[in-house]
Amino acid sequence: MTGIDQSQLITSEAELRSLIGYPSELVEHKVISVIDSNCRNYISKSPFLVVSTADSHGNCDVSPRGDAPGFVQVMDDKHLIIPERPGNKRIDTLRNILSNPHVGLQFFIPGLGETLRINGRAYITKEENLLKPLAVKDRAPQIGIVVEAEECYMHCAKAFLRSQLWKPETWLDKERLPSPAKIISEHANLDGSTPEVIAARLEDGYKNRLY
Structure with missing residues (x-):
């Protein structure tokens, strides 16, 4: 190591x-x-x-x-x-x-x-x-x-x-949060899987496929 x-x-x-x-x-x-x-x-x-x-x-x-x-x-x-x-x-x-x-x-x-x-x-x-x-x-x-x-x-x-997990005043502003779509896009590294495409796919899943 x-x-x-x-x-x-x-x-x-x-x-x-x-x-x-x-x-x-x-x-x-x-x-x-x-x-x-x-x-x-x-x-x-x-x-x-x-x-x-x-x-x-x-x-x-x-x-x-x-x-x-x-x-x-x-x-x-x-x-x-x-x-x-x-x-x-x-x-x-x-x-x-x-x-x-x-x-x-x-x-x-x-x-x-x-x-x-x-x-x-x-x-x-x-x-x-x-x-x-x-x-x-x-x-x-x-x-x-x-x-x-x-x-x-x-x-x-x-x-x-x-x-201080439950204290909202310690939470990061939305603009400073990591982008899950960007992370997934770069990790997957697939043609056409841009952050924008991934973000749209995530949003659709959250809206339409929770159950």
């Missing part, structure tokens, strides 16, 4: 613990194994989560999911279901689940720094009785991700406080 002093790399948990220390008793005991009423309430108010998966070789992926608050449905005290809305058809998350069912979820509520984390095992279902209640504009998802919870716990707000 260029520019990295390999003698300074940390290679054991013991060395990590000597620097970081150990979690408090509260942190050790805040993890539960069921989706209790507190978790249900949080999920019912959450419009956004990220799903972390890895394939059988350990190659990782993190993918966002979002919709109206409560779009993720809690089925019972061990299971929830996430509707799979139309996307770019890469299906990275879904392919990973087929080869390695272990997933990590992190739920967000805008304006709240603390997030809800749920780790467990995932399954892909096409059962109509489960998917019909998840319909939007009379369009039920073709498939859903069912997660069996193994760990549920609250994650502290320090990252949000440091980043």
Whole structure:
């Protein structure tokens, strides 16, 4: 690795613990194994989560999911279901689940720094009785991700406080934001895929193919 002093790399948990220390008793005991009423309430108010998966070789992926608050449905005290809305058809998350069912979820509520984390095992279902209640504009998802919870716990707000993520006054002006269309155009490097063409394609997808 260029520019990295390999003698300074940390290679054991013991060395990590000597620097970081150990979690408090509260942190050790805040993890539960069921989706209790507190978790249900949080999920019912959450419009956004990220799903972390890895394939059988350990190659990782993190993918966002979002919709109206409560779009993720809690089925019972061990299971929830996430509707799979139309996307770019890469299906990275879904392919990973087929080869390695272990997933990590992190739920967000805008304006709240603390997030809800749920780790467990995932399954892909096409059962109509489960998917019909998840319909939007009379369009039920073709498939859903069912997660069996193994760990549920609250994650502290320090990252949000440091980043000031929920403070609009810290946000960049629109003119200073990176251009997604330009980035995609240059990364894809395909004839005819100019930033203008990509921008129009993105806008059409956002307007006409959310569901």
